[in-house]
Amino acid sequence: MQIWFSISTGRSSVKEAGTTKCEGESAPLAGVRLETVHRSEAAVKVPDILKAKKTISFEFFPPKEANSFPKMLAVLNELKGLGPDFVSVTYGAGGSTRGHSVVLSIRAQRESGANVLSHLTIWGHSKDEVHAFVARLQKAGIENVMALRGDQPADGTPLYPGGFPNTVQLIEYLRGHFDLGIGAACYPEGHPEAKDRVADVEYAKRKVDAGAGFLVTQLFYDNADFFAFLDRARQMGIGVPVIAGLMPIQDARQTRRFAARCGAKLPTALEEGLERYGHDDMETREFGIEYTTAQARQLWDNGAAGLHFYTLNKPYSVSRILANLGLAARFGSTSHGPRREIIARERLDTQAGGT
């Protein structure tokens, strides 16, 4: 099981005349004309941006309820003020929030002017469904897709019979049928299913050879793992940019839970910090801001092609980290106001969002 930040609502799809229709796919589309080919000025392929510079990017997950979209878009707008090169929108396991993912991707690009990287997984989908999903994104002017296999849903749903059998074939298909910037995931500490770290990088190479133009890492807390991965990747002929995925520490229990789930080790300095400050959320967050700032600074200066922040839909820590690094286009409004109030508000928002 890997960490990603879509909300799993369980499989909420119904079979209709041989096709799978996901809840929320049509209803929340009000106001979004998917038929119209839309070219946003913001839309740029991530590999093209990476040719010119290192990137800053933020990941969001679609809220469980469509009526939380405005709140979500408000958070996105706040972070948009920090000048990200792209924002990514995650995809629910087995397509559970597929409708929300497409709607949020399109609204993020149209209403916030964000350059969107929309995630996509193959688990539980036929090739036609995957094609239709990507065609809708592209019609709406989205230029980037994160091509993923996904994890098997808890109910044991298998890969779709006759669908894409793996990520490599998905990427080959996307490259053959669409004009997109294609990203893929990679794992500095190795994916839990990998035979070993070398085999894991070999598989990442296959994804790159198939057409992935950049890689984004799973979260990690020890930069040594990133640098070792990068060395291995370069030695094995992976030439594309590798963006470091970072998750600002929000609270001690959650950090331990996420790390355990995705197999990320917690270095001693981090363990000690969580021990020391874990009783107080505000102190934990301050510690987390310092920790991730140091991590990010070293990565930025030493080979990471960009920094991708797993925001958990919370703007406060990310805006502080970017300000510390001097990388924010401007210091976002999230920096203003008493810290305790901001943190309390973020906690309420998260509870409402259902993480």
Ligand SMILES: Cc1cc2nc3c(=O)[nH]c(=O)nc-3n(C[C@H](O)[C@H](O)[C@H](O)COP(=O)(O)OP(=O)(O)OC[C@H]3O[C@@H](n4cnc5c(N)ncnc54)[C@H](O)[C@@H]3O)c2cc1C
């Ligand atoms: C940046 C990022 C974003 C993510 N976003 C989402 C999301 O939006 N929604 C979601 O559901 N999940 C998401 N995930 C989680 C992801 O779906 C899981 O980690 C999943 O277990 C693997 O997906 P993948 O595309 O990396 O799989 P793959 O790369 O296809 O496989 C995972 C690993 O299995 C091994 N493997 C697979 N096939 C082979 C083979 N044929 N030969 C040898 N080894 C093989 C390799 O070690 C490989 O690294 C994300 C992960 C990351 C890092």
